Amino acid sequence: MFRPVRFKATAEDNCGVSLRLRDLTCIGGGDAPDDCGAFRFRDSVIVLYAEAGSVIEWKVIATDTSGNQSAVECSVAVVDDDDEGGDDEQDDEQDDHEPHRASRRW
Numbered sequence: 001m002f003r004p005v006r007f008k009a010t011a012e013d014n015c016g017v018s019l020r021l022r023d024l025t026c027i028g029g030g031d032a033p034d035d036c037g038a039f040r041f042r043d044s045v046i047v048l049y050a051e052a053g054s055v056i057e058w059k060v061i062a063t064d065t066s067g068n069q070s071a072v073e074c075s076v077a078v079v080d081d082d083d084e085g086g087d088d089e090q091d092d093e094q095d096d097h098e099p100h101r102a103s104r105r106w
Contacts, residue, residue, distance in 0.1 A: 007076065008044045011062040019043050020061045029053020029078065036078075045074075052080035 011017045021043070026036040029051040037048030038056045045058050057075040 004049075005047045005076075006044050007047075007074070009060040009074075010043075011060075013062070013064045015065045017062050017064050020063075021045060022059045022061060024058040025056070026050065027055045027057070029055075047076075047078075050078040052078055054078040 009019050009021060011019055021040045024038060024040055024045060026038050028036060036050035036054050036056065038050065039046055039048075040058070045056065047056060050056065055075055055077050057073065059071055059073050061069055061071045063069045
C-alpha cells in the first residue's frame, strides 16, 4: 500500500530567500506513464499515489532578496514495499513522525 509522502523544499540565506517549485513530472512505472498523484503545494511536492518504478522529478529555484538565483533538480524513485526489505511494524512506527523532507542548503 502506498502512503502519501511530502517533500518540502528549504533554503537559507543571510538576507532571506524565496522558493519556487517548477517542472514537476512523473515518469511512470505502471500502465499510464505520466499518471501519478504528485502535485506542487506551496513549498512542497506531495505524492498521493504512484506505481512502483515511477520516478518523480521537480526543480527548486531559490531567489535571494538581491535577485540572485540558484536551482537544483530533485527526484525520487518509487519502490515496491517488498523491494525495501523492511517490516510492516517498523513502517507503522514511522507514520507518527514528521513528513519526509528533501532539502538543500544554498
